[in-house]
Amino acid sequence: MFIYHRILLCCFILIFFNTSHGQVHDPSWRRIINKQDKEWFASDEAQTIADNVLLYQRDIGGWPKNTQMQKLLSPEEKEKLKALKQSTDDVTTDNGATIQELLFLSKMYRATKNATYKEAWIKGLHYIFEAQYENGGWPQFYPLRKGYYSHITYNDNSMVNILKLLQQVKNKTDYYAVPVSDADVKRAEEAFNKGIECIVKTQYKQNGALTAWCAQHDVKTLAPAKARSYELPSLSGAESAEIVWLLMSIENPSEAVKNAIVHAVSWFKKVKIEGLKVERKFDETIQKRNTIVVEDDDATPVWARFMELDDNTPFFCDRDGIKKATLAEIGYERRNGYAWYTQNPQKVIDKFPEWKAKHYEKPSKKVKDAYNVTVAKDGSGDYTSIQEAIYASKAFPYQRVIINIKDGVYNEKVHVFSWNTHVSFLGESKENTIITFDDYFSKIDLGRNSTFLTSTVLIEGDYFLAKNLTIQNTAGPVGQAVALSVNANNCFFENCNLKGYQDTVYTAGEGFKQYFKNCFIEGSTDFIFGEATVLFDDCVINNKTNSYITAASTAKNETFGYVFKNCKLTADVGVNEVYLGRPWRKYAKTVFINCDMGNHILPVGWHNWKNKEAESTSFYAEYNNTGIGFKPNERVSWSHQLAKKQAKKYTINNILGNQFFENLNQHD
Template sequence: MKNFCKILSVLFLSMAWNSSAQLLNKSWGSVTEKEEGAWFASDEAKAIAENVLLYQRNIGGWPKNIQMQKPLTEAEKKELLDLKPDTHDVTTDNGATYQEMVFLSKMYRQVPDERYKKAFLAGLDYILEAQYDNGGWPQFYPLKKGYYTHITYNDDSMVNILNVLKEIKDKTDYFSIQPNEKTIEKVKAAFDKGIDCILKTQYKQNGVLTSWCAQHDENTLEPAKARAYELPSLSGKESAKIVLLLMSIENPSSDVINAVNSAVAWFEKVKITGLREDRTVENGKIVDKKIVVDVTAKPLWARFMELEDNKPFFCDRDGVKKYSLAEIGAERRNGYAWYTNEPKEVLKSYDEWKKKLPTELSSKKKVGTKTPRDEYNMVVALDGSGDFTSIQDAINAAKAFPPQRVIINVKNGLYHEKVKIHEWNSHISIIGESRDKTIITYDDYFDKINLGRNSTFYTSTVLVEGDDFYAENITIQNTAGKVGQAIALSVNANRVLLSRCNILGNQDTLYLTGNGSKQYFKDCYIEGTTDFIFGQATVLFERCEIHNLSNSYISAASTPDNVAFGFVFKNCRLTAAQGVKEAYLGRPWRIHAKTVFIESEIGKHIKPEGWNDWDKAETHQTAYYGEYNCTGEGFQPKLRVNWSHQLKKKEAKKYTIKNILGTNSKGKQWYEQFNQ
């Protein structure tokens, strides 16, 4: 019997030691995340709670990177008591203060010790006191000199704070401890100021809202530098939790909705596909990281991206930007999280979030507005100040085959929707408030649609099927990225004019079709990678900038045999992204393709031969590719393929606007009908 008791005693001691060892092997954060329940009433939890109380400073906050579950010696306990008045290193960084408050709340629910409540409320007072007047929070409070004074989104510091305040102001059951009503009013005000700060710090890139930096200057609110390798940038990591917080707000304002829509569009635009991060781990430590090509890899986002163009970059401790992870030393390459997949949670939740929006702020008509105030002159505005908050709703409200032009005025904003101008929606004009700030965006692409070999034609962000369509001061974009065919704008209609518009995408950006259709692009910017202007319509591009994003083909015409003009570029400017050096003017999608460049400036990125036959030798006799009186380093007429044409002056004279675009049924020049 003695031996049996001895064995039991050893067994219980062993179990207790194993439990403590397992807990010590975990991080403090994982301990605070333990599911609420009986464990928080255990002696082990109570012992940890004593440590938490000891580590709290009189100001109410805690220092960071402390493993609170680690047993303390009597000397260590005395040292912590002596440190109580010290305000140095009290912070909300790396989960500090937030994690301790969560732990104390879980303790108090099981063991209503008033000391836990008092400590929790002191932590809340600390958070409220630390907030800037502009709504942000510094990394340390009291303020610590250096970059620590910046508004800190880094490692989700400010989001953690706001989540605490949100649970308290909403009086949820998440925390077992609730302050008095006077404090709750302060919490509500602090939360609102915090959200306002988030909205004000969302970075505008060329006038378009994007995401956030890990830290922002506390005075100017501009992106700011932290450590040497943490330069001002757009963050793929911290921005994700910010957006999830905004999406958790009930009855969001139009500004919050616009912020979310804009950030989601940005996440879609900058996601990295086809790459995988491989890690080599030895003895639990990462000893090497490599980025490898993997077409099956799930999307990644860079932690640091250039403010101007979203290009990912990396830094060593010398603060010098590199554009490949392999270029930086092993210490920073392996010891820092340069990539993240956190935005996937935003994209996963986005559609459900939109469905839950209040009716008056979702993509529906305004409450009480069944018809627009003027059915021939409508207004679309995301803030609800117009007739509709959705462009498609305005189109759907338009008369079929109207007796006069229907003008849809669109206020600045990011309209995340697929738009279709139906065949019966003729004589519609969509007029944006400003070219770069009125944006229609979506992200469909071939594999996402997955409807077979013709999936490309379902990917359009905007599809025009109604004749006599006009658009002005609008950006139309497909943000799917370099994932194959993904159309921004499809035009399958006659007598269509776009003026001062941006058409943005990658492969197959602009599809122009329709039997006998005549279309006109004037003063537009069009960008893409492969065949980014394609189709069978007769189209005049005048004073447009055509921008190559990769070494590929600008155009892929499929002009019918009996049609005189295909794609005609007059007075256009051909430009390219950095590093693009070998692009073609065009190749034939169908063998009778016709494409001509007249008096245009051709950049040096265009290959000397100019044109490609797409391995269709017969096109040397059937296609018509020509140039006339062009300029620029890329205009090399003597080096062009011998089956292309350098037009004579007499030949060029037939390329007039009237000859190319024709007239309407009344014999008038149809492109003059629009309000330009």
């Protein structure tokens, strides 16, 4: 018997040796894509595989998933793929599809400069643009398929992989070798930003506190959604980790993004599982390798793939969709065919202190003159962001704080607080010193007053002054989106561009006085609105759509509301039906004096906002205007054409007060 076993063992060794050395293990498609050998991508072997990749790409631009592109194709298989070119049935970004093929083609183009690879790559990029939902998310399959495939898909990092690609494109890195047009770079930036907005909006709130994300979210409600029978609405330890890792890579994150990261990391720390270890061991009972969970005090923390939405309890599911408390309770196939635990959140937790130090724990700066500082994007000034300079400014200073802003695009929300009085923003040039952001009503989504939280620049400190710069809200035609909000007294803006769509400039504060001189202000609906007394002098007022210029909400006892003197009213091409104003509140006051009105101004001039009472309580008037749009005889009967004597009272001192400039300059 002993000799028999010795012979059997020798035979087994010989067979194993021959088979292990004789057979050739084909490398996987993923391994081929991630080859570091640049020269290989110029080889005949690589180009043969690239031919396959081009064949598998559908006309719409994407690829099917789970395909070993490197496998040799017979003539018949190639013909079948050619016949499938127009099909869109299985085009997806799931399981790395499309993204990994684009990476391969990029490496091929870098090695060969073959224009065919470039064209295919650009087509794939356009497929990604096309597949994005308006709310910023991406489905698992596009064109859309019925069922869970249409959910916003974080599962298996589908959407994160897309955003990583777009991040490289928008940042113009050389990670992808294919040259991209400026238009596509802009589209990539817009798509990336919308995707990040979607991520922020879908972060799940548990008892009012932000936590993490589900593997998929409903495209309409944004709520956690079910996918396959064992993928129930839940909080995901695996996908959420990759989402946060992406958010932490953003160079200048918004407050919303930073808030999302902080809360997610807090949640990761809260729900980590200690004292358990996941192992794959040979099970004598079933004669197969089996996944088991064992107790181990020294085990590295793990996180469950699925956790309950209400209390973070881990759960496990078989294909019957019935929740189980432990992994051991589900069948062998699902227990071993799915990743139920992950360690990925640990890398986020480990990275978080460094990220927090960069974005929150700013080292104090020593400046030569605290009352005269410079902001420059390139680091040549005292600060690199405007808000950083404001944080460092003295409260209620005894002299004016001058913040010189060098040319550059400052993508940030700026808040001049009520204690930051006598602050000046002096831009290097109106055209190239740009403060920009893109918040809008439904993005803020904090109730009926969300408009007032959308502003790119919010001024609450009295005696504020700004010159030679642009303030804009680039959200576009998506509803209320304020560029400049001035809720302060004695504020002066000169030679500034103020750009947006709906609600561009909000002039707040009952009894407050504000002055805009030689400014360009553009928007669509009610793009100059509010209750302050404001003089617009020598300004260009440009309409982007057919709508209303002003929406004053002047207080009842105020003598003046909005006064436009020596202004030019213009409009974009095709705009031809614009009202001078309508009353946001019934005592609205708006007057145009010595203004040049384009032919886009409607003959009736004014609108009552469907409030008949406002016709007798509001005050809308004009004097000595010019241009095709000035048709005094056709104005609504309840508006006024001032007499010369009446117009004389509209002087700068009467409107703003004798002390306006004295108060503005008293600390200079």
